[in-house]
Amino acid sequence: MDAYTLYGAEVSYYTGKARAYLRWRGVPYVEQTATQEVYRDIILPTVGWPVIPVVRTPGGEILQDTADIIGHIEAVESRDPPVWPQTPLLRFVSELLHLYGDEWLMIPAMHYRWSYNEDWAYAEFGALSAPHLTPEEQYELGKKNGARFKGALPVLGVNETTIPGIETSYEAFLEDFSAHLETHPYLLGHRTTLADFAFFGPLYAHLYRDPTSGELMKRLAPKVADWVERVESGERGDETVPHEDTVHATLMPILERQMREQLPALLATAALYRDWASTAEAGERVPRQLGKITIEIEGCQAEAAARSFQLWRLQGALDVYHGMDEPTRTRADALLNTIGGADLKRLDYPRLKRENYKLVLA
Numbered sequence: 001m002d003a004y005t006l007y008g009a010e011v012s013y014y015t016g017k018a019r020a021y022l023r024w025r026g027v028p029y030v031e032q033t034a035t036q037e038v039y040r041d042i043i044l045p046t047v048g049w050p051v052i053p054v055v056r057t058p059g060g061e062i063l064q065d066t067a068d069i070i071g072h073i074e075a076v077e078s079r080d081p082p083v084w085p086q087t088p089l090l091r092f093v094s095e096l097l098h099l100y101g102d103e104w105l106m107i108p109a110m111h112y113r114w115s116y117n118e119d120w121a122y123a124e125f126g127a128l129s130a131p132h133l134t135p136e137e138q139y140e141l142g143k144k145n146g147a148r149f150k151g152a153l154p155v156l157g158v159n160e161t162t163i164p165g166i167e168t169s170y171e172a173f174l175e176d177f178s179a180h181l182e183t184h185p186y187l188l189g190h191r192t193t194l195a196d197f198a199f200f201g202p203l204y205a206h207l208y209r210d211p212t213s214g215e216l217m218k219r220l221a222p223k224v225a226d227w228v229e230r231v232e233s234g235e236r237g238d239e240t241v242p243h244e245d246t247v248h249a250t251l252m253p254i255l256e257r258q259m260r261e262q263l264p265a266l267l268a269t270a271a272l273y274r275d276w277a278s279t280a281e282a283g284e285r286v287p288r289q290l291g292k293i294t295i296e297i298e299g300c301q302a303e304a305a306a307r308s309f310q311l312w313r314l315q316g317a318l319d320v321y322h323g324m325d326e327p328t329r330t331r332a333d334a335l336l337n338t339i340g341g342a343d344l345k346r347l348d349y350p351r352l353k354r355e356n357y358k359l360v361l362a
């Protein structure tokens with residue numbers, strides 16, 4: 001068989017991202033729902049821990065982590081245009097938005113799912129895990145399986161104190177993204193790129209598809225719901241025109257929000273990681289949580305876990321930054337200064353790498 005297989009679920013954040021990318025890339029693929037049997041027979045024996053999406057390549061290689069899936073397919077298929085914008089500053093911005101979509105929009109996505117769509121989510125989890133069971137049995141199974149995901153709320157810092165800030169922030173984000181979409185069909189302009197697929201994860205699987213969240217999005221931000229539907233339908237935009245290497249003014253409020261909310265969490269996480277790494281050996285597995293940090297969203301503060309994986313996505317963005325030529329770096333620095341991201345320029349921590357589907361100290 002020469003198709004890719006995507007093991008995942010409609011209800012899953014990162015499956016949405018991988019599916020949108022695969023559809024856009026136009027490679028042959030089949031999607032197989034990650035039932036209990038798929039976890040038992042395919043995911044656990046290869047990846048070693050329960051996670052989706054997982055991709056099996058036509059050659060039988062197993063890929064996990066959406067960035068690895070995308071990077072692998074981009075390299076092997078080498079089709080045009082690449083998923084990244086081909087101009088250097090926008091390439092960097094696409095990685096920043098990748099980091100934001102993957103690791104920070106998870107906060108509103110998880111809050112709205114588990115605060116407003118809990119029963120629906122249990123039924124969905126159960127139905128995908130065991131399609132042969134009755135709806136009542138599926139609900140009970142979904143409740144058992146979903147507990148692990150709902151349990152991520154304190155890890156993310158979602159609680160009574162932060163919920164008002166998270167909702168204010170998300171609604172403002174929707175307003176900013178809507179304003180951007182008034183003049184640009186996609187995040188970086190006229191065609192879909194990695195940034196759109198990264199945003200699609202949360203904005204489709206949780207914030208559009210979960211019923212109560214979807215109603216909110218359609219009511220407050222019909223333009224964003226329309227973007228979700230366009231990306232979902234495989235719309236590509238105009239791929240004949242190269243990007244101009246400029247960041248549209250309407251994207252600035254989104255990047256500013258990212259820097260205001262996510263950057264302090266990244267800096268605090270990097271400090272804990274540096275402490276951990278100072279006594280760790282090369283090749284040692286990095287704990288998924290490195291201790292506690294304080295996050296702040298729209299003036300609401302809470303304790304959250306220092307999630308090490310964020311530093312892996314950040315490393316991807318910083319690698320692009322450090323690989324720039326001087327004139328591009330000058331423009332990137334000006335951008336970072338404008339959006340409140342100047343601290344990124346000096347951020348330094350021991351390199352991470354992925355080994356056996358886990359993060360290790362390089």
Ligand SMILES: N[C@@H](CCC(=O)N[C@@H](CS)C(=O)NCC(=O)O)C(=O)O
Pocket residue numbers: 012013014015050051052053064065066067309
């Ligand atoms: N960084 C990973 C994240 C994958 C992920 O967190 N997937 C969720 C479902 S959407 C999951 O299975 N999580 C299980 C866990 O984190 O323990 C990627 O991009 O593939």
